[in-house]
Amino acid sequence: MDTKDLYKVLGVEKSASQDDIRRAYRKLARKYHPDANPEDPDAETRFKEVQQAYEILSNPEKRREYDRGPREYFGGGAGQGGRQPGGGAGGAGEASFSDLSDLFGGFGDIFGGRSGTQQQRRSASTKGDDVTVTVNLRFKDAFQGITTRVNAPAEESCGDCRGTGAAPGTAPRTCPDCGGSGMKNRDQGFFALSGTCSRCGGKGTVVEKPCPACSGRGRVRRVRQVTVKIPAGARDGMKIRVPGRGGSGTRGGPAGDLYVVTRVEEHPVFKRQGDDFVAEVPVSFVEAALGSEIAVPRPEGGTVKLRLAAGTQDGKQMRVRGAGAPRAKARGERGDLMVKIRLVVPEKLTKREKEILEALADERDEDVRERLFREAREAGA
Ligand SMILES: [Zn+2]
Ligand SMILES: [Zn+2]
Structure with missing residues (x-):
């Protein structure tokens, strides 16, 4: 040519x-x-x-x-x-x-x-499916990290028939309808109607006696226990990849990956914010007014002491460095603990407490809303 x-x-x-x-x-x-x-x-x-x-x-x-x-x-x-x-x-x-x-x-x-x-x-070989499973973690386990096992369902090649789908002792044979090509003309001369052979589904082979273990599919669904290492400081919704522990590949193809998504139990006190924890800490108005040293719980147990200045206001935030969650990206480092002060007003007073507070009010003789009114007046219509 x-x-x-x-x-x-x-x-x-x-x-x-x-x-x-x-x-x-x-x-x-x-x-x-x-x-x-x-x-x-x-x-x-x-x-x-x-x-x-x-x-x-x-x-x-x-x-x-x-x-x-x-x-x-x-x-x-x-x-x-x-x-x-x-x-x-x-x-x-x-x-x-x-x-x-x-x-x-x-x-x-x-x-x-x-x-x-x-x-x-x-x-052609194909890669196995990726599989995603969820793991529920206690706050403590997510904080410290834990090696745990998850049940991972995955498609695997059937061991009984080695993936052929044919009953042990038999083998798939060439499809008689398409001669092994997997393709068939449904209408001569019209190429768009040519398609996959319906008898063999395009595989080119047919199984006479299906493998009982997989019903001839060649693949079986199994649930495997896979060990996963959850890093210290794991967050809710984190996706951990375990390579090669998903579905197995076909014809020597690589296995898929397993993805473990974390669900971390919510803590009543410590709310996660990035690598920090935020905790609201009640403080009596006397402690806030006089100033004092208060003890605050740490996420891992134990306490941390905080010095409140005299005249501390409601909503004030204080940062305790290194008392937050372990940082996933920097081993040994931790985020901070953010303490949010909440002033607590006594709901009930004894007679004597009431007298003391009235005496205090007389003593101070203050108008705490004076500034509010002044600013409203000055900026008002
Ligand atoms: Zn089988
Ligand atoms: Zn065929």
């Missing part, structure tokens, strides 16, 4: 963008697909040329190389038969295959045994 101009094969200009090339390819691939032209033996040849041209021109590196000088790109010619396209052009067939199924999306299957896509697809 002659050396062809790949741009002419796709019917695009030399300056065509990748999008133009992709569009042209898509159109021609549909037009010349062998399933769409069962009466025309040339269609298959054209189809292969189009595929090969696309393989080179859609790859910027190969395209540059091609642009540099003419080369014999269709060396294999018509004699290639069922060989993979690209085999004669430097053997980089794989890229075009994945592109092909990308392009055709749901129609990827139509390229049955003819182009080799089906074979590619069937032998």
Whole structure:
């Protein structure tokens, strides 16, 4: 076969963008697909040329190389038969295959045994599913960190049939309906109606006697116990990845990952805010007025002493450095504890307490709202 101009094969200009090339390819691939032209033996040849041209021109590196000088790109010619396209052009067939199924999306299957896509697809390994589970943690365990076990459901290859779906002692055999290609024409001459073989579901093989353990699916759902290390200072809603502990892959593909999402029990006193804890601390108005030393609980137990200045106001915040949650990103470091002062007013007074307070009121003879009125007056309408 002659050396062809790949741009002419796709019917695009030399300056065509990748999008133009992709569009042209898509159109021609549909037009010349062998399933769409069962009466025309040339269609298959054209189809292969189009595929090969696309393989080179859609790859910027190969395209540059091609642009540099003419080369014999269709060396294999018509004699290639069922060989993979690209085999004669430097053997980089794989890229075009994945592109092909990308392009055709749901129609990827139509390229049955003819182009080799089906074979590619069937032998491709796949990564196992990622699995997400939730773990409930007590405040203390989240604070200190804990190694715990979670139940992780995951799809695994069936051990009894080694994933084939065939009863032990038997093996899957080539599908008689599609001859192993996984594809079938439902309506001659109309390629859009060609699709996955319904008998084998596109696998190309059928199981005569299904494996009892997995009902022929080749996969079983198992719940495994997986050990997870929860870091000290874990927050509610944290996602911990345990690599490789999700569903197992197929045909040697890697296992998926397990994600453990934490649910941390809410603490009645310490509310999490970033790496800090916030706690509201009641203080009597006498303590606040006179000033005093008060004890405040620490999240991990024990107390911390705080010095209240005389005249401390309600809502005042005080920071206790290093008494917050352990920082996940900096080992050994902790956030702070934010103490919010809440003034407590006695609900009941004894007769003597009442007299003392009345005496105090006489003594102070103050108008605490004087400023309020003054400001309202000055700024008012
Ligand atoms: Zn099985
Ligand atoms: Zn079949």
